[in-house]
Amino acid sequence: DVKVTQSSRYLVKRTGEKVFLECVQDMDHENMFWYRQDPGLGLRLIYFSYDVKMKEKGDIPEGYSVSREKKERFSLILESASTNQTSMYLCASSLSPSGYEQYFGPGTRLTVT
Amino acid sequence: GENVEQHPSTLSVQEGDSAVIKCTYSDSASNYFPWYKQELGKGPQLIIDIRSNVGEKKDQRIAVTLNKTAKHFSLHITETQPEDSAVYFCAASTGTASKLTFGTGTRLQVTL
Numbered sequence: 001d002v003k004v005t006q007s008s009r010y011l012v013k014r015t016g017e018k019v020f021l022e023c024v025q026d027m028d029h030e031n032m033f034w035y036r037q038d039p040g041l042g043l044r045l046i047y048f049s050y051d052v053k054m055k056e057k058g059d060i061p062e063g064y065s066v067s068r069e070k071k072e073r074f075s076l077i078l079e080s081a082s083t084n085q086t087s088m089y090l091c092a093s094s095l096s097p098s099g100y101e102q103y104f105g106p107g108t109r110l111t112v113t
Numbered sequence: 114g115e116n117v118e119q120h121p122s123t124l125s126v127q128e129g130d131s132a133v134i135k136c137t138y139s140d141s142a143s144n145y146f147p148w149y150k151q152e153l154g155k156g157p158q159l160i161i162d163i164r165s166n167v168g169e170k171k172d173q174r175i176a177v178t179l180n181k182t183a184k185h186f187s188l189h190i191t192e193t194q195p196e197d198s199a200v201y202f203c204a205a206s207t208g209t210a211s212k213l214t215f216g217t218g219t220r221l222q223v224t225l
Contacts, residue, residue: 004156031211033212035215040122040217041217042119042202042215042216042217042218043157043202043215043218044215045212045213045214048212058212059114059214090156090157092156094211096211100145100147100162100206100208100211100213101147101159101162102159102211102213104149104156104157104158105156106154106155106156107155107156
């Protein structure tokens with residue numbers, strides 16, 4: 001079974017803090033993704049990576065950056081957390097090039113106060 | 114870029130009835146249309162998908178139909194059961210690095 005794990009289920013941070021969300025997959029997948037999920041807005045893509053050290057902006061990259069130093073690990077970084085970044089963050093991975101199915105982690109609920 | 118609209122946002126059905134969720138997409142280059150189910154406290158999980166060269170696909174109680182001309186696709190769940198209660202997301206992709214654009218989700222409630 002594919003397993004995607006996220007470092008925390010719940011996280012509370014203060015405005016202005018630097019926040020790291022970690023994601024690890026154990027299936028040697030090429031592609032990894034970070035989404036945020038908000039009520040009524042569905043899943044919106046923040047960044048994705050199709051190889052180590054490669055990254056591309058998704059639909060809402062502002063205020064976020066990412067890092068992929070190893071194939072199995074994809075980190076989302078909030079350089080200076082703000083209250084409007086309070087959300088559920090979901091990581092996913094998929095096998096490239098023909099593997100469209102994305103496997104999701106359980107999510108991290110981040111609250112910025 | 115691609116835009117995917119999903120309706121309804123909430124759906125309540127009685128156990129044993131059918132449920133239908135509809136999505137429309139904007140990019141005619143999209144060629145892959147998956148449906149994900151998200152149970153409480155979990156990440157979304159793929160339940161069925163369809164590619165643009167197929168009009169309909171069925172897997173036990175769930176089926177998906179695709180109308181490329183109208184750019185819409187639908188999820189059909191028959192004989193609903195309480196365990197079908199979840200949030201369902203449709204998505205569309207043109208195939209670029211498996212990048213998906215998701216709809217806004219439908220909360221399905223199956224009542225006894």
